[in-house]
Amino acid sequence: MPIELKNVDYVYDSGEPFEYFALRGINVRIDEGSFVGIVGRTGSGKSTLVEHLNGLLFSSHGEVLVDGLTLSRDRKVLSSVRRKVGIVFQYPEDQFFAETIFEEIAFGCRNYGFSKEQIDTSVQKAMTIVGLDPGRFLSLSPFQLSGGEQRRVAIASVIAMGQKYIVLDEPTAGLDSGSKLTVLGELESLRQSSNVTVILVSHNMDEVAEFCERVIVLDEGSVAFQGSTEEFFRSADLVNRTGLELPQSYRLARALKDSGCTLPVDESSSDRFLDSLHSWLADSGVR
Amino acid sequence: MTLRLDRVSYQVETSAGAVEVLHDVDLELAEGSISAIVGPNGSGKSTLARLASGLLRGSSGSVALVDGSGVQTSRDVRPGLDVGLVFQNPDNQLVATTVEDDIAFGLENLCLPHDEMVQRVDDALDLLGLRNFCDYPPHRLSGGQKQKVAIAGVLVMKPAFLVLDEATSLLDPSNRRDVMDTVLQLNRELGIGVLMVTHLLEEVMVASRVGVLADGRMVGWDTPQSVFSQQSVVEQGGLVLPLSGRASLLMQGRWPEFPLCLTAEEFTRAACQLN
Numbered sequence: 001m002p003i004e005l006k007n008v009d010y011v012y013d014s015g016e017p018f019e020y021f022a023l024r025g026i027n028v029r030i031d032e033g034s035f036v037g038i039v040g041r042t043g044s045g046k047s048t049l050v051e052h053l054n055g056l057l058f059s060s061h062g063e064v065l066v067d068g069l070t071l072s073r074d075r076k077v078l079s080s081v082r083r084k085v086g087i088v089f090q091y092p093e094d095q096f097f098a099e100t101i102f103e104e105i106a107f108g109c110r111n112y113g114f115s116k117e118q119i120d121t122s123v124q125k126a127m128t129i130v131g132l133d134p135g136r137f138l139s140l141s142p143f144q145l146s147g148g149e150q151r152r153v154a155i156a157s158v159i160a161m162g163q164k165y166i167v168l169d170e171p172t173a174g175l176d177s178g179s180k181l182t183v184l185g186e187l188e189s190l191r192q193s194s195n196v197t198v199i200l201v202s203h204n205m206d207e208v209a210e211f212c213e214r215v216i217v218l219d220e221g222s223v224a225f226q227g228s229t230e231e232f233f234r235s236a237d238l239v240n241r242t243g244l245e246l247p248q249s250y251r252l253a254r255a256l257k258d259s260g261c262t263l264p265v266d267e268s269s270s271d272r273f274l275d276s277l278h279s280w281l282a283d284s285g286v287r
Numbered sequence: 288m289t290l291r292l293d294r295v296s297y298q299v300e301t302s303a304g305a306v307e308v309l310h311d312v313d314l315e316l317a318e319g320s321i322s323a324i325v326g327p328n329g330s331g332k333s334t335l336a337r338l339a340s341g342l343l344r345g346s347s348g349s350v351a352l353v354d355g356s357g358v359q360t361s362r363d364v365r366p367g368l369d370v371g372l373v374f375q376n377p378d379n380q381l382v383a384t385t386v387e388d389d390i391a392f393g394l395e396n397l398c399l400p401h402d403e404m405v406q407r408v409d410d411a412l413d414l415l416g417l418r419n420f421c422d423y424p425p426h427r428l429s430g431g432q433k434q435k436v437a438i439a440g441v442l443v444m445k446p447a448f449l450v451l452d453e454a455t456s457l458l459d460p461s462n463r464r465d466v467m468d469t470v471l472q473l474n475r476e477l478g479i480g481v482l483m484v485t486h487l488l489e490e491v492m493v494a495s496r497v498g499v500l501a502d503g504r505m506v507g508w509d510t511p512q513s514v515f516s517q518q519s520v521v522e523q524g525g526l527v528l529p530l531s532g533r534a535s536l537l538m539q540g541r542w543p544e545f546p547l548c549l550t551a552e553e554f555t556r557a558a559c560q561l562n
Contacts, residue, residue, distance in 0.1 A: 012427075018427075040459070041459040041461055041462065042429050042431030042432060042457075042458060042459045042462050043428075043429040043431070043432060047429065090457065091376055091378065094376075094378070140301075144299075144301060145329070146328050146329040146330075146331075146332075146333060147328070147333060147375050147376075147453075148327075148328025148329065149328050149329050151328075152328070170457060173453075173456040173457050174328075174375060174453055174456050174486070175328060175486070176326070176327045176328050176486050176525050177486055177488075177525065177526060177527035178327065178525040178526075178527060179327070179328060179525075180486075181527070203457070203458065203459045203460060203463075205460070206530075243459060243460070243461040243462075244459070244460060244461070245460040245461070248529060248530040248531075248551075249530060251551050252530055252531060252534070252551045252554060252555075255551040255552060255554070255555040256554075256555050256558060258555075259555045259556075259559050260559070261555060261558045261559045263558060270530045270533070273530060273534070274530075274533055274534060274537060277534055277537050277538075278537055281537060281538070281540065281541050284541075
């Protein structure tokens with residue numbers, strides 16, 4: 001079952017002088033088990049859209065369906081949807097309150113009535129996914145950590161709850177380049193092993209190209225493109241018009257092509273670019 | 288004026304005893320220069336940014352502005368006035384109820400003539416493209432727009448150095464370029480020195496010098512080209528080379544004379560010469 005938004009508008013301060021359409025006529029479908037990117041320039045409505053996915057905001061018009069269930073303010077509906085959709089916010093570390101990292105990550109699990117063993121397992125697993133060594137970090141206070149480490153604890157606290165849909169609002173801003181790739185790579189394995197759906201809001205086109213099969217592009221509150229990530233990045237005009245930039249792999253492939261250099265490379269992401277270059281070098285080495 | 292950090296260490300007390308976050312860090316930022324600091328999460332980058340801007344005092348060592356004449360007229364850094372700091376998270380430095388007031392907040396403490404204040408705020412609004420939001424409450428802006436307000440509030444103080452602690456990490460690419468262009472323009476035209484703590488390669492590449500922090504120690508301080516060609520520094524700093532660089536390393540496996548290229552243009556040129 002998918003998450004669907006049908007004709008969704010969201011108006012801030014409707015009827016007041018500051019009335020502002022943050023979302024307008026949004027029709028979006030996110031399939032179960034997919035890795036979807038949500039991109040668009042600052043202020044294009046990405047965070048507002050994401051807050052509709054588990055009933056933090058309710059559309060002014062239109063409807064949001066999660067696994068066929070229409071979102072409403074009804075408590076039963078809300079708790080059922082929130083059990084399925086977890087969101088990691090832009091500055092998740094602002095919500096820290098527990099004394100130890102273990103308690104911080106375990107908090108959500110306790111609310112969902114996990115057993116003690118389940119909590120231990122979930123916390124350890126989530127920490128591994130975000131690359132925090134449980135032995136070193138479990139008993140520290142989250143406030144003792146650096147910005148990037150705090151960000152990882154916050155991501156872990158959502159992953160630990162084992163929700164079906166995990167939404168990450170710019171999770172990798174502030175992570176070092178190495179851990180960015182590790183965290184997203186681990187989420188991809190989680191998707192493959194447990195059919196978790198990953199929804200990634202990002203400004204980093206390299207990671208979108210690497211991990212998201214599909215992409216939803218927002219521009220001034222409307223959907224400017226929805227479909228295969230490769231198709232989007234192949235239309236350089238659209239990328240430009242929506243205030244985004246091409247991933248490194250597309251830029252490098254294009255520079256090579258423009259100068260008439262014929263390296264047979266896969267432009268669709270940095271890793272695939274390097275893999276294709278590597279196999280070409282291996283093959284041509286034999287000759 | 289040169290901004291000089293001399294054998295600066297910084298310790299914090301934890302339940303497990305004292306932990307040294309930074310150890311004997313030396314750094315010399317020339318007047319009007321652009322430098323970058325990179326390193327893994329937890330390596331001490333933000334602590335260094337706070338020390339360099341006078342918000343924290345080191346457990347030992349000194350942070351001072353030194354007169355270029357060689358005469359020892361050094362003085363401790365005054366936060367905000369000598370060195371302005373823009374934080375990772377703009378919510379940490381936005382205080383007023385409108386964008387305009389927020390940008391003016393620091394200035395109001397300087398007893399400047401009213402016209403001068405208005406002029407500086409006006410310039411900042413234009414430079415950062417915030418004109419249309421000047422009456423908005425800052426908390427109503429998106430993350431990236433808030434960050435621009437924070438940068439504007441620091442710029443109006445006209446500090447000699449600007450320290451950006453991952454200040455563009457939440458901006459979209461076009462806004463990020465905007466902000467970086469603005470910072471570079473300020474650097475060029477007003478001679479403001481810039482120190483960027485960053486994970487973004489494009490920002491590292493505009494710096495004339497890059498410092499690499501690992502576990503609280505400065506393990507490299509050199510040009511970007513030179514830092515990226517030192518395998519051990521790259522590893523210790525947890526750096527990921529730009530795609531052109533990683534592709535160059537693969538090419539070197541076949542053609543050992545292939546140069547380490549850090550941009551698409553360099554790589555294309557080198558690859559074309561093979562054919």
